Amino acid sequence: MHASDIEGDLSTVLVTEAEIHAKLAEIARRIETDYAGKDVLLVGVLKGAIMVMADLARELRLHVETDWMAVSSYGAGTKSSGVVQIRKDLDSDLTDRHVLIVEDIIDSGLTLSWLLENFASRGAASIEVCALLRKPEAAKVEIECRYVGFDIPNEFVVGYGLDYAEKYRNLRDVGVLAPHVYS
Numbered sequence: 001m002h003a004s005d006i007e008g009d010l011s012t013v014l015v016t017e018a019e020i021h022a023k024l025a026e027i028a029r030r031i032e033t034d035y036a037g038k039d040v041l042l043v044g045v046l047k048g049a050i051m052v053m054a055d056l057a058r059e060l061r062l063h064v065e066t067d068w069m070a071v072s073s074y075g076a077g078t079k080s081s082g083v084v085q086i087r088k089d090l091d092s093d094l095t096d097r098h099v100l101i102v103e104d105i106i107d108s109g110l111t112l113s114w115l116l117e118n119f120a121s122r123g124a125a126s127i128e129v130c131a132l133l134r135k136p137e138a139a140k141v142e143i144e145c146r147y148v149g150f151d152i153p154n155e156f157v158v159g160y161g162l163d164y165a166e167k168y169r170n171l172r173d174v175g176v177l178a179p180h181v182y183s
Ligand SMILES: O=P(O)(O)OC[C@H]1O[C@H](OP(=O)(O)OP(=O)(O)O)[C@H](O)[C@@H]1O
Pocket: 045, 046, 047, 048, 049, 071, 072, 073, 074, 075, 080, 103, 104, 105, 106, 107, 108, 109, 110, 111, 112, 162, 163
């Protein structure tokens, strides 16, 4: 069975692999300009950001370091609990670092709002956010996000790192699951 057969579980493809790669290339050019002459620390938020991190980092013609943070507010379901837990903290000291947080999605904004406040106390020189997807209609808090890939409708999406019950992260496109998957 080929991995792309799981694409059959999608009712709608919202963003294709090709669109994602074109957008990450655009964002990478902006980051190269904005951070010229600076060392950047890319902080990926596990697990959803694995694909964005891998593709964005390889697209950048800059020296970057990478680190990972694991936080969770979603558990196994499709609704944010609003309670953010640290599952894995950073290995790096953020003092005087130019930090670019790499996220797959901003939904309610609660995860990033919490992360930004947490990072602000660690002495970074700058903190910015890059998110591949954003759901404007779902925002419970406003997040200043310097680099946004796509604004999408307020629907639960999977693929390109985003899961449903830990599955579908390996889909190449981003889409909405068909109703039969939930039953
Ligand atoms: O804006 P919010 O409503 O806070 O949602 C965004 C967060 O939700 C997802 O993580 P999740 O907790 O599902 O963990 P995962 O990345 O390990 O799947 C996603 O990766 C973001 O971190």
